[in-house]
Amino acid sequence: MFSRIFQSNYWDNSWKNFGNAPKCQNNENESPEDKIKPDPLDPKNIADSIIRLEELKKASLSKTKHDSDEVLEQALSILRHTESIISSIRRASVGMVSEDIEAQTMISSVEDTPKAVKEWLAATFTKQIFGRRQAVEPPKFRSIVQAVRASMYVDKITRKTSQAPVDVSPATLMLQDQLNNWDIDVFKYDGLTGNKPFRGLFGEVLRRYGLVKRFKINLHNLENYCALVENGYNLHGNPYHNAIHGADVLITTHNLISSTGFASWMTDIEILALLFSAMIHDVEHTGTTNNFHICTSSPLTIMYNDRSVLENHHISSAYRYLDQPDSNPFDKLSKDDFREMRGIAVEAVLGTDMSAHFTQIKNMQNALFNPSTVNRNTAMTLILHCADISHPTKTWGLHKKWTDNLMEEFFCQGDKETSLGLPNSPLCNRTETLVPESQVGFIDFIIVPSMNLLGDMFDALLLLQNEEANATGTKSVNYKKVDRPWDNRLSENRKRWKELVTPKDETPVTPAVNGRVKEEETESVKEKVSHPPTKKNSTTDQPSSRKSSSQRNSQTDAPSSLNGGPKILEEDPKTVSSPTATGQSAAVVGACP
Numbered sequence: 105m106f107s108r109i110f111q112s113n114y115w116d117n118s119w120k121n122f123g124n125a126p127k128c129q130n131n132e133n134e135s136p137e138d139k140i141k142p143d144p145l146d147p148k149n150i151a152d153s154i155i156r157l158e159e160l161k162k163a164s165l166s167k168t169k170h171d172s173d174e175v176l177e178q179a180l181s182i183l184r185h186t187e188s189i190i191s192s193i194r195r196a197s198v199g200m201v202s203e204d205i206e207a208q209t210m211i212s213s214v215e216d217t218p219k220a221v222k223e224w225l226a227a228t229f230t231k232q233i234f235g236r237r238q239a240v241e242p243p244k245f246r247s248i249v250q251a252v253r254a255s256m257y258v259d260k261i262t263r264k265t266s267q268a269p270v271d272v273s274p275a276t277l278m279l280q281d282q283l284n285n286w287d288i289d290v291f292k293y294d295g296l297t298g299n300k301p302f303r304g305l306f307g308e309v310l311r312r313y314g315l316v317k318r319f320k321i322n323l324h325n326l327e328n329y330c331a332l333v334e335n336g337y338n339l340h341g342n343p344y345h346n347a348i349h350g351a352d353v354l355i356t357t358h359n360l361i362s363s364t365g366f367a368s369w370m371t372d373i374e375i376l377a378l379l380f381s382a383m384i385h386d387v388e389h390t391g392t393t394n395n396f397h398i399c400t401s402s403p404l405t406i407m408y409n410d411r412s413v414l415e416n417h418h419i420s421s422a423y424r425y426l427d428q429p430d431s432n433p434f435d436k437l438s439k440d441d442f443r444e445m446r447g448i449a450v451e452a453v454l455g456t457d458m459s460a461h462f463t464q465i466k467n468m469q470n471a472l473f474n475p476s477t478v479n480r481n482t483a484m485t486l487i488l489h490c491a492d493i494s495h496p497t498k499t500w501g502l503h504k505k506w507t508d509n510l511m512e513e514f515f516c517q518g519d520k521e522t523s524l525g526l527p528n529s530p531l532c533n534r535t536e537t538l539v540p541e542s543q544v545g546f547i548d549f550i551i552v553p554s555m556n557l558l559g560d561m562f563d564a565l566l567l568l569q570n571e572e573a574n575a576t577g578t579k580s581v582n583y584k585k586v587d588r589p590w591d592n593r594l595s596e597n598r599k600r601w602k603e604l605v606t607p608k609d610e611t612p613v614t615p616a617v618n619g620r621v622k623e624e625e626t627e628s629v630k631e632k633v634s635h636p637p638t639k640k641n642s643t644t645d646q647p648s649s650r651k652s653s654s655q656r657n658s659q660t661d662a663p664s665s666l667n668g669g670p671k672i673l674e675e676d677p678k679t680v681s682s683p684t685a686t687g688q689s690a691a692v693v694g695a696c697p
Contacts, residue, residue, distance in 0.1 A: 218538055220530055221545040279308050286359055286589040287499045290352040299338070301351035302330035306383055309358050313367065315376050319437055326433035332425040336387040343516070344509040345389035350382075356491040357382035364562045364586040366487075369569050370480075373441050377448035378484050382491060384422035385453050389414060392517045394459070399526060412457040419453040448481055455485035456492050461550065464489060468557055475564040483561060490558045496543070496551050496597050497590030503597050511539055540604040547598045555590050562586045 160178055275296035282288045294301045307326055310316050316323070337347035357378060361367040367375055390397070390404075397405045397413045408416040423446070426432045434442060455464060468486055471478045495506035511531070518532030531537050563585050570583040 218541050218545075220536070220538060221542050273304075276304055276308075279304060283308065283312070283355065284359060284362065286356075286363070286497075287502065287593075288355060289502065290348055290355060291502075291505065294348045294351065299347065300331070300334055301347055302334050302354075302383060303327050305351055305354060306330055306379070309354065309379055310376070312358070312362070313372070313375050313379075315372060318372050319376065319434065319441070321433045322435060323433075325430055325435070328428070328431040329425060329433050330383075332428060332431060333384055333387055333422070336421055336425070337389070339388055340391050342389060342391035342513055344506070344513040345386050345391060349506075350384070350386055352495070353385060353488075353491045354379065354382040356494050357488060360487055360491060360558075363589070365566060366562055366586075369566065370484075373444050374448060374480065374484065377445040378452065378488065380445065381449045381452040381484075381488055384449075385418055385456050385488065385492065386414075387418050388421045389418070391513050392520070393529065394457070395529060396517055396521070400524065412454055412459075415454045415457045419450055422449075422453075448484060451481050452485045452488045455489050458493075461489070461554075465554060465557060468561060472557075472560060472564050475568045478561070478565060483565065486558060486561065490554050493551060493554065494590070496547050497555065497593045499593060500597055500600055503593075504600075507539070507543060511537070540601045543601045544598060544605065547594060547601070551594060555588070555594065559586060559588045 273296070275293060278288075278293055278296060290301070293305075297304060307316070307323065307330075310321065315321065333350070334347050337345075337350050361370065361375070361378070370378070394413045396402075398410050402413075404413050404417050426434070434445070437445065464486060468478075468482065471482070495503050497503075498506075514529075514532045514537070515534045518528045518534060521528050521532065531542055566586065567583045
């Protein structure tokens, strides 16, 4: 029924009946403009439906039996419209809950995924209580004017600075050479900066887009502001959610909009807002999840009423820094620009709440059926979300390091939970967590679908703009699909994790019960694993010895005899096609198991 309600033909026929409904109304002189499809959530239209039903009731009393069928049909038309109103209200209020139930059902239906991994995925990437936040509809991707800016931006985005830099430090030189490199080693860059990555990075990124000059950004204030952001990130000494992670997300966001050409269709203020959001999206992260804050009734939970606790804190902290003396680099922005920038930043950072993941993905999937309806803010929010969880899309060395840091942060939370007498959150138990299985599940269920959707969004929106530009003669270029540098990395990283779950020399695959090898077959497995080939590197490729679940260190010794996570359906490119990030930000950046 719902599918019929929202089809355009249904609406047209339904409202055509309205025009001919009660004969007591004079609709003969009604103009085409008066027959425009109304908003089903408009109170005026709801009241109008009630009035029409009352009029039909009165009119039916004077009609003969011959006319009764027509009256009933008109009444049915109005009732259908009323049903659509109720359905729309219901979708707006509980749509997120329904989508979460669907997502949880999907996760729980995969039989070969360990229970702990399923629990973590469901707890982290779904939200069953909170409703959808309603926002004012921003402009759509329909502006032809933006297409004119494409050729102007292509060189500006990718070129290196034309003038020799005053600061020729190793960190600056590394940025000049590798900023556009998808696999830039941000750990190395952070070391070259003395753990102060934003002071040079943010300014360099803004210069690449000409934004420093465009918005008259105060460089002195910019350096002071970046120092505050760095201190905020390192406030709690987190292994994962620290300034290095923030720098990595900023660089990844830059690469996503520059390498694909997407920046050509963004306004200057949108680019500034998105890059700013990427830099500050996890500032003052506590190293614990939203769920931990809620379970312990922390002051942040009380302040933000259990809703996107950390994400609200990040954006609030970032704007508080702007009030510090000599720390507002955006003081020359007009009021309208500053207001627009803040609106984008707030929505994008709140969009990094992992519990809203499936809702965000499903909304974009639905919108891409008609790309012209895609909301610009929604598109930018998806870009930041994907950048936040993108570490599985980097080289194995970087991805593995991010995963180790993230798991250590999880385990620290588990230690706190144990000391407080609370049950361990999913993946937070040092002795029982299955790291390879969790990463395979994370890649299959979260990263691959997200990155595939992101690539599809880029293709759909850029193709639409290109067609509009060609139609108007503004631009004449044959559109080429965007490159997806993350695909190969994601495939390789998943393969490496699967090898840690089931070593190559262990064939056939040992059947498992509840993620554990059958007891009678354990001894033979131990023998094989305890004598690995000499060419293998036991610290990176596979564990060198078998440990019991109480002895295993999940960061270095992966369980080699455990069957892995969900299988990727290669035959369904829409479900799995583009790798994203392994655990760096998606795995639990602001996650709440």
